[in-house]
Amino acid sequence: MTTDTTASTTVAAPTKSAPTGLIGIPQHIGRALATGGSALAVVSTFLAWTWTAAFPGDLTFYGYPGGLQVLVLVGGLLATLFGLAPYGVKGLRWLTPAGADAAIKYAVLGTFVTAWYTVLAISFQLGGIVNLEPGGYLVAAATLTALLGALALPFERPEPDPIDPDETGWERFRHDAGHAWATFRAAFASDSPRPVRTLPSYVEILIIVGILALALVVFTYGIGTEYDELFVGFLITAGFGFSALNRSGLIAHASQITARHTNITVCGAFIAAACFPFTQTDDQYATLGVYILIFATVALGLNIVVGLAGLLDLGYVAFLGVGAYAAALVSGSPSSPFGVHFPFWAAVLVGAVASLIFGVLIGAPTLRLRGDYLAIVTLGFGEIFRIAVNNTDGTSGPDITNGSNGIASIPDLNIFGFDFGIQHDIAGFTIGRFANYFFLMLLITAVVVLVFRRSGDSRIGRAWVAIREDETAALAMGINGFRVKLIAFAVGATLAGLAGTVQAHVTYTVTPEQYLFAGTTPPNSAFLLAAVVLGGMGTIAGPLIGAALLFLIPNKLQFLGDYQLLAFGLALVLLMRFRPEGLIPNRRRQLEFHEEADAPTVLSKTGA
Secondary structure (H helix, E strand, O other): OOOOOOOOOOOOOOOOOOOEOOOOHHHHHHHHHHHHHHHHHHHHHHOOOOOOOOOOOOOOOOOOOHHHHHHHHHHHHHHHHHHHHOOOOOOHHHHHHOOOOHHHHOOOOOOOOHHHHHHHHHHHHOOOOEEEOOOHHHHHHHHHHHHHHHHHHOOOOOOOOOOOOOHHHHHHHHHHHHHHHHHHHOOOOOOOOOOOOOOOOHHHHHHHHHHHHHHHHHHHHHHHHOOOHHHHHHHHHHHHOOOHHHHHHHHHHHHHHHOOOHHHHHHHEEEHHOOOHHHHOOOHHHHHHHHHHHHHHHHHHHHHEEEOOOOOOOOOOOHHHHHHHHHHOOOOOOOOOOEEEOOHHHHHHHHHHHHHHHHHHHHHOOOOOHHHHHHHHHHHHHHHHHHHHHEOOOOOEEOOOOHHOOOOOOOOEEEOEOOOOOOOOOOOOOHHHHHHHHHHHHHHHHHHHHHHHHOOHHHHHHHHHHHOOOOHHHOOOOOHHHHHHHHHHHHHHHHHHHHHHHHHHHOEOOHHHHOOOOOOOOOOHHHHHHHHHHHOOOOOOOHHHHHHHHHHHHHHOHHHHHHHHHHHHHHHHHHHHHHHOOOOOOOOHHHOOOOOOOOOOOOOOOOO
């Protein structure tokens, strides 16, 4: 018997190539270049970058960083620490719970952009690179070297999609460009951070205190930037620095720790905010602080309407105006036809109740509409309010609001003998007029945050979220959609009116032109809606941070002139393209926009 045997042949599976970087430099050399270049950038900040003090910030000193050098110093230190972490340096492992490579790339890129922005600004303003001193040349070379090294760090490249042989040249170009963009994004991606271990409660509270102190320092530095170049550099450093911390996993760890102590975090945040006026030598930046708080409080009220209930309101600034006008008419202004002077608590009630009534009157006949139709109606209400107060001047209508001149000479508040219009000495610190109103507005913001938290976690808050997600399904489950939406509209209007009562006293005057749908100066309806969407709908911190950015950035970028709104619009377009869920997203919305993200282990009742 003959047996035929056939040798079995095994086809070897294609081996997966080792990860490489965007630049063909060996990994160990690239890491050394990124770390060493960042360290040299730190050293360069202690050298002179130019020979003349004509450039803002006076970068002529040795051994003392100033101006934009401080920002490069911060970015360089951050990149150096991230670069040293993979080498096993003792005490640095905690810096990179999600891996170091992506964090290094963002930190190095931010340092590079800030340094080269400074070098180019010096060259253009002073007339060429001959105006650079050794420190300027060193920082340019060091940051470029660090960037090349960072781009050589390895990453997992995405597999390209199959190519259709019948594709045209244009379709193949789009295919290749899409794969190139996906590869570039993968180069800056990071792994999921390892879980943060449970620490003793006092240690976690100390960490929260450190986070809040750092936030206060960053905000104080940003609001106190004295010239345009420094503020632009601050935005660059802060943006890339936050991205680096996020990619390293530190932001995720901080979020987990603060989530364990929510009440302590909220109270600590208000204490940190209350410390802001004590960091200022005069009342200049407290002015910005109080306006930011007014804007942020109104944005948080709009967040109930838009973020929780999902109702698009394009005339929300009108409720701020109703509260401001109602309080101005009863606060003793000589322009008021009523001639009454209510105490502050009564004026607050008048402003809040007036906004509540208008919210119910406008919401009752219109909240049966949905989507775009509701947005158009609310936009019309905002314009009707402005036109109405403009025409009630005694000529075109009854003499109530003094027309386009508004209600002027609104007196400062006096609560229990405390005059908000004069300076006061507290613990050796001189607190000016705007600082007084800052503390009052901070108290009102705390009330609004409390209302938002309690209502969001209540039965009515869950009903708002259900209406937002799917109104038809919510109605089928027995939720009274009209009643729920009307409550959201009324609560949002009341909170806006509450902020308006303080705004009337801060500005001394209320006029119709302060309450437009869109304009270069917030608050207006477009900026309020942008603050909610930019910060993150449905969250507490999102609108507060979004409002602060949208008020502070236009105020600091006035040198752009007519191009200010263009730059602002481009920034919003880019943000909505690459981070549509906002800066501090609601976890549910983040999963909607990023389906590849991991499902959350715990969701709060509002998904925040």
